[in-house]
């Protein structure tokens with residue numbers, strides 16, 4: 001693996017404060033935003049915020065039952081807050097443990113909508129107590145956090161390109177990431193083993209590698225999509241343990257409490273509502289219109305992990321991601337014949 005230093009980000013923006021952002025009059029003019037995993041946590045908070053600013057949000061849910069609940073919650077919020085210009089909200093089904101579901105979602109979306117302004121790859125899982133394989137044959141954390149979001153993104157690129165043309169503005173792809181991606185230090189981390197049968201399954205490690213992998217893919221996509229005027233970035237919203245997200249659904253209560261006091265001590269806790277503004281900053285702040293290939297922590301651009309500086313690793317990761325997806329699809333096709 002080479003050691004080429006990667007040029008990260010083309011237009012590093014000036015930071016603004018949360019208060020400055022909140023005081024801006026932002027009108028999303030019914031542009032279309034897909035937010036994956038809108039039923040709880042950051043996804044739900046971002047959906048509420050975007051719809052309250054006249055955005056048209058297509059939120060993904062795993063079941064239509066959850067869709068109905070989320071729909072009621074979002075409209076209740078709009079009624080209560082009475083924004084000047086409420087936008088639109090609809091839900092569509094998407095199960096990221098299944099590539100078929102991703103393809104069905106993309107086809108259904110394309111049949112219904114002619115373009116897309118932004119895709120927020122928010123849905124994610126971590127800390128699964130045990131090694132678990134999806135129906136496509138991949139370790140679940142990897143498929144939900146990396147393979148399926150990449151497949152979804154690739155399927156939606158044509159619509160994002162139409163968004164550029166129709167809105168006469170750059171389209172956006174945002175990956176919700178995590179500080180935990182700094183944890184892996186080993187460059188030769190043999191992805192395929194982690195995707196398939198890791199020798200020794202460790203929940204933390206698996207989550208950290210999946211988030212690092214998604215940053216590497218984000219950086220390479222930013223390079224490849226720059227000429228199409230599609231801006232690709234990642235955001236670490238900073239942990240919000242037990243503050244209205246279900247992320248730690250698999251953790252024991254004791255472990256949660258310990259982590260909570262640790263995070264408090266290091267001021268690593270954010271509410272989902274604040275995190276929604278951090279995402280809005282990247283998606284809709286005009287100062288960040290041309291920002292691509294950046295990793296944000298809260299409102300600021302930060303350097304991602306040292307491993308993300310390795311251009312070869314970024315290219316390799318994207319190639320391997322594509323290879324895994326297309327091999328799985330091909331195998332399925334052959335089985336069905």
Ligand SMILES: NC(=O)c1ccc[n+]([C@@H]2O[C@H](COP(=O)([O-])OP(=O)(O)OC[C@H]3O[C@@H](n4cnc5c(N)ncnc54)[C@H](OP(=O)(O)O)[C@@H]3O)[C@@H](O)[C@H]2O)c1
Nearest residue numbers: 037038039040041042095096123124178239240245246247
């Ligand atoms: N919370 C934190 O401390 C923290 C810190 C840094 C980064 N993050 C990242 O923030 C993102 C959002 O997490 P969150 O804290 O808001 O957690 P959350 O409340 O658990 O929300 C996750 C969302 O993803 C959906 N989802 C989970 N598995 C899915 C699957 N297989 N297919 C489709 N959708 C699926 C969930 O749907 P269901 O309701 O149906 O399960 C839910 O809507 C994740 O990418 C996470 O890695 C979280």
